[in-house]
Structure formats: structure tokens, C-alpha cells
Amino acid sequence: MQGSLRLCNLPGMGIKISQQHSRKASARLDLLRQELIAPILSIEGHAVLLKEQIADPDCLADLKKIETAASQTRTLVDEMLVAETQKREDAERDSQRSGFKHDLRNSVGAISGYSEIILEELEDADELSEDARAYLDNQLADSFKLLKMLDTLFQAEREFGEDSGTGLNVDIKSVFDSFDRSDKETVDVISGNILVVDDNDSSRNLLAHQLRRQGHTISTASSGRQALEMIRKSKPDLILLDLFMPDMNGFDVLQKMYTDEALRAVPVIIITGLNDKSAAVKCIEAGAFDLLIKPVNPSLLGARVVACLERKAWHDKELAYQQELEKSYTFIRKVFGRYLSDEVVQQILASDAGMQMGGGKQVVTIMMTDIRGFSMLSQELDPQDCVKILNNYFGVMTPLIQKYDGVIDEFLGDAILAIFGAPVVTENHAQQAVACAIEMQQAMGEVNYNNQQWGLPSIEMGIAVNTGEVVVGNIGSETRSKYGVVGHHVNLTARIESFTVGGQIMASEYTVNQLEPEVSIAQSLKVEAKGIKEPVTIHEIIGIGAPYNLLMEDEDLVVQPLRRDIPVTFRCLSGKAIADEHAEGVLTAAAEGVAQLSAVEDMEILTNLRMNIPGYPSSEDDQVFGKITSISDKKDGQNQYIIKLTSAPLSARKYIQSLIVQP
Amino acid sequence: MTRILIVEDNEMNRDMLSRRLKRKGYEIEVAVDGQQGVDMATTGMPDIVLMDMSLPVKDGWAATRELRGKEVTAGLKIIALTAHAMHGDRQKAIKAGCDDYDTKPIDLKRLLGKIEALL
Numbered sequence: 075m076q077g078s079l080r081l082c083n084l085p086g087m088g089i090k091i092s093q094q095h096s097r098k099a100s101a102r103l104d105l106l107r108q109e110l111i112a113p114i115l116s117i118e119g120h121a122v123l124l125k126e127q128i129a130d131p132d133c134l135a136d137l138k139k140i141e142t143a144a145s146q147t148r149t150l151v152d153e154m155l156v157a158e159t160q161k162r163e164d165a166e167r168d169s170q171r172s173g174f175k176h177d178l179r180n181s182v183g184a185i186s187g188y189s190e191i192i193l194e195e196l197e198d199a200d201e202l203s204e205d206a207r208a209y210l211d212n213q214l215a216d217s218f219k220l221l222k223m224l225d226t227l228f229q230a231e232r233e234f235g236e237d238s239g240t241g242l243n244v245d246i247k248s249v250f251d252s253f254d255r256s257d258k259e260t261v262d263v264i265s266g267n268i269l270v271v272d273d274n275d276s277s278r279n280l281l282a283h284q285l286r287r288q289g290h291t292i293s294t295a296s297s298g299r300q301a302l303e304m305i306r307k308s309k310p311d312l313i314l315l316d317l318f319m320p321d322m323n324g325f326d327v328l329q330k331m332y333t334d335e336a337l338r339a340v341p342v343i344i345i346t347g348l349n350d351k352s353a354a355v356k357c358i359e360a361g362a363f364d365l366l367i368k369p370v371n372p373s374l375l376g377a378r379v380v381a382c383l384e385r386k387a388w389h390d391k392e393l394a395y396q397q398e399l400e401k402s403y404t405f406i407r408k409v410f411g412r413y414l415s416d417e418v419v420q421q422i423l424a425s426d427a428g429m430q431m432g433g434g435k436q437v438v439t440i441m442m443t444d445i446r447g448f449s450m451l452s453q454e455l456d457p458q459d460c461v462k463i464l465n466n467y468f469g470v471m472t473p474l475i476q477k478y479d480g481v482i483d484e485f486l487g488d489a490i491l492a493i494f495g496a497p498v499v500t501e502n503h504a505q506q507a508v509a510c511a512i513e514m515q516q517a518m519g520e521v522n523y524n525n526q527q528w529g530l531p532s533i534e535m536g537i538a539v540n541t542g543e544v545v546v547g548n549i550g551s552e553t554r555s556k557y558g559v560v561g562h563h564v565n566l567t568a569r570i571e572s573f574t575v576g577g578q579i580m581a582s583e584y585t586v587n588q589l590e591p592e593v594s595i596a597q598s599l600k601v602e603a604k605g606i607k608e609p610v611t612i613h614e615i616i617g618i619g620a621p622y623n624l625l626m627e628d629e630d631l632v633v634q635p636l637r638r639d640i641p642v643t644f645r646c647l648s649g650k651a652i653a654d655e656h657a658e659g660v661l662t663a664a665a666e667g668v669a670q671l672s673a674v675e676d677m678e679i680l681t682n683l684r685m686n687i688p689g690y691p692s693s694e695d696d697q698v699f700g701k702i703t704s705i706s707d708k709k710d711g712q713n714q715y716i717i718k719l720t721s722a723p724l725s726a727r728k729y730i731q732s733l734i735v736q737p
Numbered sequence: 738m739t740r741i742l743i744v745e746d747n748e749m750n751r752d753m754l755s756r757r758l759k760r761k762g763y764e765i766e767v768a769v770d771g772q773q774g775v776d777m778a779t780t781g782m783p784d785i786v787l788m789d790m791s792l793p794v795k796d797g798w799a800a801t802r803e804l805r806g807k808e809v810t811a812g813l814k815i816i817a818l819t820a821h822a823m824h825g826d827r828q829k830a831i832k833a834g835c836d837d838y839d840t841k842p843i844d845l846k847r848l849l850g851k852i853e854a855l856l
Contacts, residue, residue: 187843
């Protein structure tokens with residue numbers, strides 16, 4: 075897949091949605107029912123737990139009453155909601171609501187009342203365990219919660235209660251109102267493939283018959299084993315599962331089913347007789363969607379099944395969406411490589427505009443870094459050490475670039491090419507890149523500390539930063555594509571990079587012009603670059619103001635005189651091509667990585683040199699490369715150049731070092 | 738000892754309320770419908786009557802009115818209890834002759850406060 079990542083609207087699997095009856099109303103009804111049933115389920119669950127905590131037969135009898143009351147409450151809630159879906163005269167509706175309200179208050183009151191009685195009696199007998207207290211408190215809290223919901227539902231006078239929210243997440247009025255309107259609306263009805271599992275022929279046939287009438291496609295199983303086989307084979311949209319069956323009970327079927335990842339999403343409604351309440355609660359805990367009590371009221375069954383299918387359809391959609399999202403994620407990872415921060419991946423996924431994979435012109439800031447003299451170093455070192463140095467270096471730099479929202483486009487040998495401001499478009503990419511560069515230079519201390527610990531040589535990095543319009547996009551073939559940048563600003567960045575010495579950051583005027591914070595500039599130079607008519611001004615950046623407040627430490631590089639001068643021959647190099655001219659001079663002073671050259675030739679700042687030290691070293695390969703970083707006053711008619719050694723064999727560095735007069 | 742007559746048709750409510758009040762040291766009698774309530778109140782003359790309003794045979798409103806209408810029982814302290822908790826229930830209960838009113842489910846502390854206030 076390539077190009078657009080727009081996610082298509084994916085339909086549910088086997089669930090059909092057609093326009094007929096009230097879907098909105100049933101969805102709202104379902105939500106409301108879930109809200110009301112949740113505390114009852116919790117009360118029933120705690121009652122099961124309490125049984126293990128209580129020995130006193132009177133208290134156990136009271137607990138039984140709580141269970142009875144909870145079951146009554148559940149039945150009342152269901153009956154009430156079914157009544158609400160039916161068309162009634164206003165007077166009849168009011169009287170029905172009033173009746174439900176009365177009965178519900180009594181049954182919920184029995185839950186709280188008996189919970190309090192058990193609490194009191196256990197406390198008096200000094201038999202109240204901490205767990206039992208917690209369970210009873212929970213039952214009380216659940217019953218109060220339920221009562222509050224019911225009060226809201228019936229807009230009861232709340233003379234004594236404080237009005238602290240309804241405790242309901244559903245706008246009840248709209249739920250009830252929607253029932254009044256429901257027959258005027260044209261809405262969707264849902265049908266699906268339902269498996270009915272019951273060992274009792276008549277109740278299985280009854281359920282199947284009722285559901286077929288409601289437009290669903292029904293298959294049946296008469297035992298738990300048969301059910302499992304059928305579930306694995308045909309993956310129904312919904313399962314109605316009888317709890318008590320001779321070969322394998324519903325709970326076992328549920329558990330077996332849910333060990334299979336693929337079947338976990340198939341919703342199950344448990345069908346149970348009144349007296350298997352605790353087992354039913356166990357099923358809900360094990361993941362069943364809901365439970366219905368036999369004999370099942372047909373309208374209630376219809377509403378529950380539709381609500382469940384609807385939820386399943388959404389779940390399927392969500393799952394498909396997630397899979398699509400995962401594919402996109404993998405795709406982005408493949409294209410950008412592993413050096414893209416999760417944050418950036420998330421941003422790409424979240425933004426439409428940021429995902430212009432096809433390619434487009436965009437102003438970005440490009441950063442290029444290079445380890446000075448690394449090609450020479452790599453020839454001297456073991457390959458393993460070489461890799462160790464590079465991995466250490468990339469390992470320190472990668473998180474820093476990601477921290478400033480940079481995208482590492484490529485590691486080219488010892489160089490890093492990073493982009494700021496793409497693929498996710500940002501406003502402040504120039505300053506992010508500059509701040510990042512400073513922090514990267516500061517982090518070289520850490521890089522070299524590691525190198526020292528391993529007995530490996532220190533390295534130095536130059537960084538170029540440039541801002542300009544480039545073509546960004548997904549470049550490559552079907553099998554190997556990569557997000558990248560193309561354009562002369564990329565080449566210019568590489569060119570600027572060649573002017574840097576270790577420890578330096580050079581930024582083009584295009585970048586500097588875009589910086590909002592103040593920057594400290596050590597020096598500014600004009601350089602010429604291929605493809606650009608006018609010379610480009612580049613600035614050596616050593617610090618950036620708020621909000622970054624980063625300043626590079628001054629390199630204390632005062633050259634110390636050498637015990638004796640080192641005669642050298644040198645050539646001026648223009649860029650990286652070697653010019654033919656040949657000249658002589660002497661090195662008179664040095665510091666680590668720096669030498670002072672005394673010569674008659676007039677040369678410009680930033681000129682690259684290749685020096686041969688006659689007699690040392692002898693090999694052609696062992697040449698010392700350097701760059702003129704500053705020019706001081708003439709001495710004895712000789713120009714005085716400070717040469718930063720950009721690339722030198724270790725032995726040559728050590729040789730020069732050994733001649734420094736220690737202060 | 739303070740004697741309380743509970744007139745309540747709901748078995749669980751009757752059970753809970755009578756047990757909890759007994760624990761608080763009251764002497765409890767129970768009636769299961771409005772007619773039985775009137776009869777027991779007249780013969781027993783309790784200190785307080787806790788009267789459910791929706792009762793079989795004779796509802797709480799009628800039972801209260803009847804007690805108020807008879808000279809011997811006119812001064813009985815009656816607290817109305819209702820699970821309907823409808824707007825205006827309180828006024829209706831006071832108007833029917835109740836001394837106070839409370840909603841079900843029972844908040845025992847609140848009910849005890851009302852009982853003590855009437856004694």
C-alpha cells in the first residue's frame with residue numbers, strides 16, 4: 075500500500091443493518107439499562123463474596139433477602155424499560171411509572187436496609203471482618219447509587235437528598251422522550267447470525283422461533299460440546315447460552331471459548347433460571363455480555379439481542395479500524411525507518427495534511443552532521459571498534475534529534491541527515507534544529523567519555539543547518555521506498571557542512587533569518603556554493619536564547635609553543651578536490667586538535683589544507699588535513715594561521731602533542 | 738418503653754424496620770394493612786404510628802383520616818412513610834393529618850430524629 079492512508083468505512087461482519095424500526099431508541103434503552111443494571115450486578119457479586127465471610131445463620135438469611143431483592147430489582151428494571159418501549163395512554167403511563175417507582179424504591183431499600191442490618195449485627199457480635207465490611211459498604215454505596223438514578227429517572231422530589239449530580243451518564247429524559255417519538259422515526263433494525271444453545275428442546279425452539287420472527291438467522295446447538303464446535307466453525311455474531319446443560323455447563327463453554335483469542339469478541343448472553351444467580355454472576359465476571367432470566371420476555375429478548383448485535387457491529391468496525399491503523403503504522407515505520415519517534419508517527423497518523431506521502435514542495439530545515447576525519451580513523455581502527463564508535467555516537471544523537479521533532483532521514487556512514495518541519499509541518503523548525511545542534515555538540519562530551527572508557531579515540535562533529543524549500547516525499551520503488559528530501563538546499567547543506575570543523579555549528583542565513591530567539595554568533599562568513607549565484611552567508615552559532623537557553627562551552631584552545639618547530643609541506647585544497655600548488659611552512663605551536671602554521675602564503679579563512687610532515691609519517695595515506703579557523707597578525711613577515719586538524723592519523727596527533735611545552 | 742406501631746404491607750420493609758427499631762430499644766407492633774392498622778392503633782394506643790401510605794384493604798391516607806376522626810385516637814402521633822416520593826406528598830400527608838412524613842427507603846438516623854422530635 076502506498077499513497078493515501080485514509081481509512082475507509084468498514085461494515086460489521088455478519089451483522090446487517092436495515093432501515094425499519096427504532097434503533098436510536100433501543101440503543102438509548104440499552105445504555106440506560108446498562109447503567110441501572112451495573113450496580114445490581116455489583117450488589118449480587120458482593121453478596122456471593124459475603125457468603126464466604128458470614129457464619130451466622132440469621133445474617134445468611136438476611137443476605138438471601140438481599141439477593142432476592144436484587145433479583146427483584148433487576149426484573150423490575152427490565153419490566154419498566156420494556157413498558158417504556160410500549161405505546162400507552164398518558165394516564166396509563168403515569169400510573170405504570172408510579173407503580174414501578176414504588177416497587178423499585180422498596181426493593182432497593184431492602185438491599186440497603188438488610189446490608190445495614192447485617193453490618194450492625196456483625197459489628198455487635200464482633201464478627202465483622204474487614205472484607206465483609208468492605209463488601210457491605212459497597213452494597214450500600216451501590217444501592218444508594220441506584221436509588222439516585224431512579225430518583226432522577228422519575229424526577230422524584232428529592233427533599234432530603236443533596237442534589238449532587240444524577241449519577242447517570244445517560245440523558246434519561248431524552249431516552250424516555252425518544253420512546254414517545256420512536257414510532258414516527260424511520261430508523262435501522264439490526265439482524266445477525268445467532269447461535270442458540272440449550273439442551274431443553276422446547277425452550278431452545280421457543281428462543282429460536284422468537285428470534286427468527288425478529289429477522290435473525292438462527293442456528294441451534296443442544297449441548298455445550300456441539301456449541302463449541304459450531305462456534306469455532308462459524309463464528310456467530312451472538313450466542314444465547316443456557317447455563318445448565320448436562321454435558322458441559324454454560325460457564326465452562328464460556329471459559330473454553332474465551333481462551334481462544336479469535337472467539338473472544340463473540341458476545342454471549344447467558345440464559346438462566348432464577349435460582350442459579352451466583353453462577354450467572356460468575357459468567358458475567360468471566361466476560362458474558364448479559365444475562366436473561368427464564369422465562370424470557372420476547373420484547374426484552376429482542377431489545378437485548380439488538381443492543382448486543384449493535385455493540386458487536388461497532389466492535390467489529392473498531393477492530394477493522396485498528397487493524398487498518400496498525401497497517402498504517404507498520405507502513406510508516408517501514409518508510410521512515412526506525413529512527414522516527416513514536417510521537418512523530420502518532421502525529422502523522424493523526425494529521426491528514428502531514429501525510430503528503432506523494433511528494434510536495436515544503437520549506438524545511440535540513441541538518442547534516444559529520445564526524446571529522448572519520449574515514450581516516452576508520453582505516454586505523456578495528457572494524458568492531460569503528461562500529462562501536464559509530465553506534466555510540468548515533469545512540470547519543472538519535473534521541474536528541476527526536477527530542478526536537480527532527481526526523482532522521484539517513485545515516486550516511488558517519489554522517490546524519492535530519493529534517494525538521496516535515497513530514498509533520500511545524501512553524502518553528504529552524505530554531506528547533508539550531509537548538510538541537512547545540513545540544514548535540516554539548517553531548518559530544520558524553521560520546522567521548524564513552525570512547526575514553528573503551529580506550530578508543532575521541533571524535534569531533536561538525537554540524538550544518540540550512541533552511542529552504544525542498545521536495546519532500548516518499549521516494550523509491552514499490553519494494554524499497556523511503557521518505558526523503560531532494561533539492562539544491564540539500565546540496566547547499568552538504569556544502570556548508572564541509573566548511574565546519576569539529577565542534578562547530580554553521581547555519582545559513584536562511585536559517586538564521588527565521589530564528590525567533592536570539593542567537594550568539596561567533597563569526598559570519600560568505601561562502602560560494604554550486605547552483606547558487608550569490609555567495610551565501612553562513613554563521614557560526616554558539617548559543618540560542620529563550621526558550622532554549624543553550625550556549626556552547628568555550629573551547630579553551632590556547633595554543634602552546636612547541637619545543638621545536640615542525641617543518642611541513644602543504645597544499646591548499648578547494649573543497650575536497652586537491653589543488654596542485656605546493657608550499658612550505660612550520661608548525662610553531664599547538665593544542666589538542668589545533669596547530670599554528672607559520673607560512674608566507676596568503677590564504678583565506680576556512681581554507682582546507684593537506685599537510686605532509688616530512689620524515690613523519692612516511693606513508694602517503696598518513697596525511698594531516700586541517701582547516702584555517704583563524705588568522706593572527708604576521709610575525710617576521712610570515713602569516714600566522716590557526717589550523718584546526720580535521721583529519722589526522724592518531725600517531726601524527728600524538729607526535730605533535732608530544733612536542734607541546736607543558737605550561 | 739416507647740411503643741411503635743408499624744403499618745406496612747411489604748414484608749421485607751416490615752421485617753427490616755421492626756428489627757432495627759427493636760435494636761434501638763423500642764417496643765414494636767406490626768400491622769399489615771390499613772384496617773388492621775386502625776384496629777391495632779385504637780386498641781393498643783402506641784406512642785408513635787409509622788404509617789405506610791400505599792396499603793391494601795384501606796390505604797394509609799384513609800387510615801390516618803379515620804384515626805384522626807375518632808376522639809380516642811385523634812391525638813396519636815403519626816408519621817407517614819411512602820416509597821412514592823412524589824412532589825407534594827409531604828403536604829398531602831400533613832393535610833391528611835400526619836404529624837410528619839418520611840420517604841422510603843428508610844434512612845434510620847433521619848427517621849429516629851423524627852420519632853424523637855414527636856415524643
